[in-house]
Amino acid sequence: xxxxxxxxxxxxxxxxxxxxxxxxxQGAAIHYKAWxxxxxxxxxxxxxxxxxxxxxxxxxxxxxxxxxxxQL
Numbered sequence: 001x002x003x004x005x006x007x008x009x010x011x012x013x014x015x016x017x018x019x020x021x022x023x024x025x026q027g028a029a030i031h032y033k034a035w036x037x038x039x040x041x042x043x044x045x046x047x048x049x050x051x052x053x054x055x056x057x058x059x060x061x062x063x064x065x066x067x068x069x070x071q072l
Contacts, residue, residue, distance in 0.1 A: 006018055006019075009037040009038075009039070009042060009044050010044060011037065011042055011043075011044035012037060012039055012042040012044065014039065014042075015037050015038045015039035015042060016037070016038050017035045017036065017037060017038075017044070017046075018035065018036060018038055019031070019032040019034070019035055020032075020033060020034040020035070020036060021033055022034075032048075033047065033048055033049075034046065034047040034048070035047075036059070043056065043059060044056060045057060045059060
């Protein structure tokens with residue numbers, strides 16, 4: 001298994017920043033779209049969206065509530 005040396009968090013300076021990737025609207029992979037601290041209590045994050053850099057945006061849990069569908 002490969003070992004990676006990730007940078008230290010710019011806020012807490014104790015834990016690591018790890019990269020996250022995503023997919024664009026056309027389905028192409030976007031590597032390193034965001035960097036987040038591995039300490040959930042720290043919450044530091046850096047995101048790139050449409051060429052702009054955003055710091056410390058709210059972090060969502062990723063859990064989506066399901067809406068029940070009505071049958072016709």
